[in-house]
Amino acid sequence: MRIDEIIAGSSEPVFSFEFFPPKTAEGERNLFAALQELSKLDPAFVSVTYGAGGSTRTKTIEIVKRLRDEFGLEAMAHFTCVGATVEQLRGTLDEMRDAGIDNVLALRGDPPAGQEQWRKTEGGLEFSRELIEMLDAGYGFAIGAACFPETHLDAVDAESDLRYAKAKVGAGAGFLITQLFFDNAFYYDFVGRARAIGIEVPIIPGIMPIANFQQIKKFTSMCGASIPPALMAELEARADSPQAVSELGLSYATLQCADLLAHGAPGIHFYTLNRSPATRAILSALRLMRPWDRRRLASARTPAPPPWPAGARRPARPHVPGSRCPAPGARR
Numbered sequence: 001m002r003i004d005e006i007i008a009g010s011s012e013p014v015f016s017f018e019f020f021p022p023k024t025a026e027g028e029r030n031l032f033a034a035l036q037e038l039s040k041l042d043p044a045f046v047s048v049t050y051g052a053g054g055s056t057r058t059k060t061i062e063i064v065k066r067l068r069d070e071f072g073l074e075a076m077a078h079f080t081c082v083g084a085t086v087e088q089l090r091g092t093l094d095e096m097r098d099a100g101i102d103n104v105l106a107l108r109g110d111p112p113a114g115q116e117q118w119r120k121t122e123g124g125l126e127f128s129r130e131l132i133e134m135l136d137a138g139y140g141f142a143i144g145a146a147c148f149p150e151t152h153l154d155a156v157d158a159e160s161d162l163r164y165a166k167a168k169v170g171a172g173a174g175f176l177i178t179q180l181f182f183d184n185a186f187y188y189d190f191v192g193r194a195r196a197i198g199i200e201v202p203i204i205p206g207i208m209p210i211a212n213f214q215q216i217k218k219f220t221s222m223c224g225a226s227i228p229p230a231l232m233a234e235l236e237a238r239a240d241s242p243q244a245v246s247e248l249g250l251s252y253a254t255l256q257c258a259d260l261l262a263h264g265a266p267g268i269h270f271y272t273l274n275r276s277p278a279t280r281a282i283l284s285a286l287r288l289m290r291p292w293d294r295r296r297l298a299s300a301r302t303p304a305p306p307p308w309p310a311g312a313r314r315p316a317r318p319h320v321p322g323s324r325c326p327a328p329g330a331r332r
């Protein structure tokens, strides 16, 4: 089923889980053990990343099929322009269509390892918008695209980045999923600006529960997402205790999600890193507390509540020179 239709037809927030194709037999066992647990949570959809340089092409398609066939989950394949000519991109898309895949997250991708700047492959595509145009013209997939509340690292500025996000929607993307962030004010500000320039599709916040201090520092420095100083201080205070870090990460992400849902976010896309405990705990708690009902109750009491917290500030974005931002899974 098409994810744009799932979102449009749902009266509740949509929860989705992102996985990456494991490289080892042990990684594969871990993934499927996590899936045993996470599939019980009945996500609206799941997605599987596309490794840097197309390195997981076959694996991505294979896992998407297994998620659908063995777990009954609606699964989306991520797909990038990296290292492929238009003809090769079409070849992979034909494979996805023949495998019965309905949903594709269309991305540019990041430069392959060892390459500093993004350069399109000769005979390939430069921007994800072109990939979206190709998908829209020749295939029946529901198309998603990425967006960046803290602005993409290669962007000239936030305004042009947003305009390009709008162009992706104009080309056929039916929903956007954000890069991870740890300050909801970035999301509220981004959504406000997106609506103001006419982006009307659902913008699903991508949330990563922090599980490991070193790992999250690496991820955020690669993608330019910032860790608020107060959160960083709390993480540093727990640097010697992995368990204390993951407990804080879980609590923080739970509150982040609750706040987002209470303010009208259409769902949460969890970056699971192929692990189940944090996502399982957070989603279970959210479903018990139903923070999204608070918004409905507020609407019943007051005729026109603001869609986002009044006066949501736009935090300063620290500059991270030379860093890049693939999806968490794609970096592995």
Ligand SMILES: Cc1cc2nc3c(=O)[nH]c(=O)nc-3n(C[C@H](O)[C@H](O)[C@H](O)COP(=O)(O)OP(=O)(O)OC[C@H]3O[C@@H](n4cnc5c(N)ncnc54)[C@H](O)[C@@H]3O)c2cc1C
Binding pocket: 048, 049, 050, 051, 052, 053, 078, 079, 080, 105, 106, 107, 108, 109, 110, 126, 127, 128, 129, 145, 146, 147, 152, 153, 154, 155, 156, 160, 161, 162, 164, 168, 177, 178, 179, 180, 206, 325, 326, 327, 328, 330
């Ligand atoms: C939810 C999510 C999932 C992801 N999954 C994966 C994955 O599976 N595999 C993977 O390798 N990576 C993944 N990524 C990372 C993504 O590929 C990188 O962040 C990449 O650098 C940008 O991809 P994009 O599709 O947003 O690129 P684009 O939309 O092409 O934008 C890239 C840059 O070009 C600029 N730009 C766009 N159009 C123009 C134009 N016409 N003229 C000038 N500049 C322009 C934009 O402002 C931006 O700075 C994911 C990211 C997210 C948020």
